[in-house]
């Protein structure tokens with residue numbers, strides 16, 4: 001037998017180890033690709049219905065942001081049975097949020113592995129980077145205006161109450177909530193993968209650890225309660 005074809009036990013063990021590692025890696029990639037193709041089956045919210053709800057909330061409580069939020073939460077709790085979808089009805093649970101250079105406050109209405117629904121805004125105005133997300137984002141304006149643009153556009157997009165700013169997965173823009181603005185934000189996709197964008201400013205800039213802690217606690221609590229009723 002030629003010397004080149006002889007392999008020592010060590011070489012064989014090394015080969016077996018790397019074959020196993022490659023196999024596990026391929027299995028993970030295949031599982032990820034498969035989960036990504038079937039994730040739609042876990043969605044319970046519909047972008048068009050949420051936009052209709054935002055418009056109904058604006059119509060039922062003009063000039064009253066708190067009234068709009070109450071309308072939205074009341075509608076969602078009567079639409080979705082608590083045995084299937086967890087809705088957080090505690091609208092006093094506002095959290096400061098810094099992400100992509102923008103700052104505002106949010107109230108998390110729903111958070112699960114594949115969807116979130118929250119109110120985000122500020123009465124002061126803010127501006128920043130949309131973030132590069134592994135999710136689709138629907139930003140329903142309730143109060144004020146949001147402006148946005150992507151590189152190459154020489155004119156801004158302008159979103160007013162009742163309109164929805166749709167950001168497809170992987171799209172990036174600069175956005176501005178001009179003066180006071182509040183929106184109902186719906187995201188669908190891999191929500192836990194959005195966490196780094198939501199938390200990095202807190203860890204590297206604001207160092208507001210109590211807010212980071214509360215944000216993590218409320219998000220995990222809501223995701224856990226959804227998992228408990230079978231909402232992925």
Ligand SMILES: *[C@@H]1O[C@H](CO)[C@@H](O)[C@H](O)[C@H]1NC(C)=O
Nearest residue numbers: 049052053056074075078079
């Ligand atoms: C929720 O809001 C939508 C949109 O306004 C409306 O069509 C639907 O009837 C509402 N559902 C409940 C239970 O109020």
Ligand SMILES: *[C@@H]1O[C@H](CO)[C@@H](O)[C@H](O)[C@H]1NC(C)=O
Nearest residue numbers: 058059060061062063064065
């Ligand atoms: C809302 O506020 C604006 C400006 O303060 C005012 O002009 C308008 O009449 C108000 N609309 C309602 C329905 O109260």
